[in-house]
Amino acid sequence: MRLCGPYRAVLFLAFGLGFVRCGSPQLDDPSSTAIPAENTKGTLVFFLSDSVEARIPAMKSAQEMTLYNGAETLVLTAEDSGCFRVPVFDGTLCLGPQGAGAWTDVLRTGESPYAVDLKWVDSEERMSDNDTWGQTEYWRMAFGLENPWFGDLVLQRSAAGRIKGTIETATGDFRYLHGSVEGFNLNLQTFDGAHLFHFKANTSIADSLVDGVFSSGNHYTTPFIAHRKSDKDPLLASGNEAVWTGLPVAYSGKDLLGQPTEWTWSPSDSAVHVLSVMGSWCPNCMDEHRLLIALMEEHPNMYVHTLAFERGLNRDNGETAALKRLKQYSRSLELQRFEDRWSISLIGPASKKEAQSLLPFLDRVVSFPTSIVMTPGALQPWIHTGFNGPATGQKYALERSRFSAAISGLTESR
Secondary structure, three states: OOOOHHHHHHHHHHHHHOOOOOOOHHHOOOOOOOOOOOOEEEEEEEEOOOOOEEEEEEEEOOOEEEEEEOOEEEEEEEEEOOEEEOOOOOOEEEEOOOOEEEEEEOOOOOOOOEEEEEEEEEOOOOOOOOOOEOOOEEEEEEEOOOOOEEEEEEEEEEOOOEEEEEEEOOOOEOOOEEEEEEOOEEEEEEEOOOOEEEEEEEOOOOOEEEEEEEEEOOOEEEEEEEEEOOOOOOOOOOOOOOOEOOOOOEEEEEOOOOOEEEEEOOOOOOOEEEEEEEOOOOHHHHHHHHHHHHHHHHOOOEEEEEEEEEOOOOOOOHHHHHHHHHHHHHHHHOHHHHHHHEEEEEEEEOOHHHHHHHOOOEOOOOOOOEEEEEOOOOOOOEEEEOOOOHHHOHHHHHHHHHHHHHHOOOOOOO
8 A cells, every 4th residue: 555645745744844753643553563573574665656666675573674785784773663764874664564654764855854655565575695696797878868977787687587786887886786687677776775776678679778767766767778888888987086276185164063173184194084075865975984994994093084065954953953964874884983083074065066165175076975085295185086885896896995005105096
């Protein structure tokens, strides 16, 4: 059963104003028996439109819900009867006793809460650990009809018809995608707590994907086509990468307590400093931070400065809400364990133009994340635009090598 019409509008408004708690009678009256104590296997079906569904294998109990997002596992903790908290990116996923419910995202700051209908279906849909995967395929994708943008679909198939992979772009990736090919119908999806993506296409023409549609949540769609890559396809355009303007590397903002903070780099500093221009709404930023966490263990002389550009700052209590999200982000990644070696500062709104204005030592900000590494005695910073996460495999290994070399003072800007 899907929520629709006036009922859906009233429910989401009530969530947004705080009048309805997850688990109230407005959501099928979930009770303590809505989620069984034992583990139950199933599938979360997100309804992006009347004809598009994203299916995420899952397991639930009274204490938590585990989502199997391709090679990634997300563990949502139970918050209230029938509701679960999304890790890192916050938001809630609520189910009634019949399985109908909604994912409500707190990262988008529209006039009304952003929510996507969903339903729990008992099933055994999870990919098997024993799947045998074929050779990696590479497809060049073109999105949109006018001024298209491009990406590379990196895909593997199993003998059972399952598929997995990611889409690489010039500045990052679409994280872990998984799905199936049935007949001539290809379907791929991902839900990482911040993004809900679905890709469908027709495979009836050899070495081509036609009639493709990319859906992001229930708010955006665009067509795409694709062909098997060959040596004739150019590299993905790297874009206009940020460069140092020669101005001092410095920033000012608010710390997590809301107090003014500022910092300026000196080439005579004996420590390694990494500035990460990011947002708490950005999964690629999270992937980069997980790499930096690993590198912090290897480099005790390394300090990270998270420079956050957040959504909704122009709304009532926007700064307070942004600082609350950043505190939650820090707790989810356990950044407090680094004490004074990892700082988080709220710098400004989630805008690349505003970011460049507030960080004039960069000539532009092309992508979130953008990273700046300063090593002792360096004449200029190392600057890196975008990030290829672990879903990209070899490119992620290259990212790790690049960051390791930069932190060791052995590389130039990307």
